[in-house]
Every structure is written in structure tokens, then in C-alpha cells.
Amino acid sequence: MLQRIVIFAGGTLGDWALAHLRADDTLIGADSGARFLIENGYSPDIAIGDFDSVTESEMASIRARSKQTIACDPIDKDYTDTEMAFRLALDMKPAELLLMGALGTRFDHSLANVHLLALADEHGIPAQIVDEHNQVRIVSATSVVHMQDHPQLSLLPLTERVTGITLKGFRYPLHEATLTIGQSLGISNVLIGEEGIVALREGKLLVIQSRD
Incomplete structure (x- = not known):
């Protein structure tokens, strides 16, 4: 491989x-x-x-x-x-x-x-x-996010609904949240340490790490 x-x-x-x-x-x-x-x-x-x-x-x-x-x-x-x-x-x-x-x-x-x-x-x-300035990927289960030099993180649904979203290690945590297309709730979160966890139950979530 x-x-x-x-x-x-x-x-x-x-x-x-x-x-x-x-x-x-x-x-x-x-x-x-x-x-x-x-x-x-x-x-x-x-x-x-x-x-x-x-x-x-x-x-x-x-x-x-x-x-x-x-x-x-x-x-x-x-x-x-x-x-x-x-x-x-x-x-x-x-x-x-x-x-x-x-x-x-x-x-x-x-x-x-x-x-x-x-x-x-x-x-x-x-x-x-x-x-x-950006790193973009998809999360469809659980993923560890490392700060590196991209401390800001935004979450955008790529499917119509993404359910069961839980964030750990972020300034604004979520627990079992749902995001639908058109919402901006997931924009501009911030890691509070070197890494955080993004988990979800169903759907596909765009995870965008950014730096100014």
C-alpha cells in the first residue's frame, strides 16, 4: 500500500x-x-x-x-x-x-x-x-483533531442532517447535537488544548481548521 x-x-x-x-x-x-x-x-x-x-x-x-x-x-x-x-x-x-x-x-x-x-x-x-490558511476534511464517525498552527475550527454539515455531534476539548462543547444545512452554529470554535475530539452518530461533517 x-x-x-x-x-x-x-x-x-x-x-x-x-x-x-x-x-x-x-x-x-x-x-x-x-x-x-x-x-x-x-x-x-x-x-x-x-x-x-x-x-x-x-x-x-x-x-x-x-x-x-x-x-x-x-x-x-x-x-x-x-x-x-x-x-x-x-x-x-x-x-x-x-x-x-x-x-x-x-x-x-x-x-x-x-x-x-x-x-x-x-x-x-x-x-x-x-x-x-485552511485544512479541510470529512468526519463521519470519530476523529482526533490536532491544533498544530490551525487553532480555529468550524463544522459544516455536508449531508442534510448530521446527528449525535459531540465535541471534547473545545471552547464551545457540544453533546449529541444536530446540525442541518443552512445553520452556522458550528462556525469558529476554538481548541483549548493541543487536541480535541469530534464525534458524530450519523451523517458527514466538514471539519475546517483555519488560521488567520
């Missing part, structure tokens, strides 16, 4: 993203995410997408520097480049999946990428989206 797959998508990226990499990560570049990796001295294990965001010379570099390139027609496809990369990564059955460059100026793409986390949850593979 692969330890971790890190996908670089075409959203907002920077040096902060490279700081998360480990030597044993498998790297997938989706469209211009592959260009970003190559420009920063990394060789993607797989480059995938329609590559409509790169020039011909950049595409040549991607083909030369990537261990494998999977190119598709920009019109005749059912998934975004990021979803293609994500589904490919799930088929590889990693122990963990990290998605960089999934958030950016296109809110529709950002929201669609957040929804991909539900797909990973269905496969039983821990996955999270990371950007410079």
Missing part, C-alpha cells in the same frame, strides 16, 4: 504547499499542477488532465519530466482534471490522500473539490484539502 498520495491541482499554490511534502510521497499533477511541480524541481509520478492551461512548450516539459502522462480531450470527458486525478489516486489505494491547489478563484471548482472528500470517505481513505 502506498503511504500517501499528494495531488497538485490547478488552483492557488505556493511554497507553503511544497513545505508539506515528504520524501516518500507519490505525486500526481493535475493539469497546471504538474507544471507547478516541475517548475519547483519535482518530477510528478503521474501527470493527468486535458492540459488546456499549459502552453505547448510547458506540455513538452511535463511529458519529459513526468514518469507517466495521461492526457485526455478537453471536451470529451466527464470529470474535471482534479476529479480525474482524485479518482485515479483512490484506485491506487493509498493510506492517505492530500489535495493541494484545490481552492482558488473559481468557487465552483473549489466547492466541487470539497465534495470529492465525500468520495474518499466512502472508500475509507483519509483525505484532506490543504491551502495556506
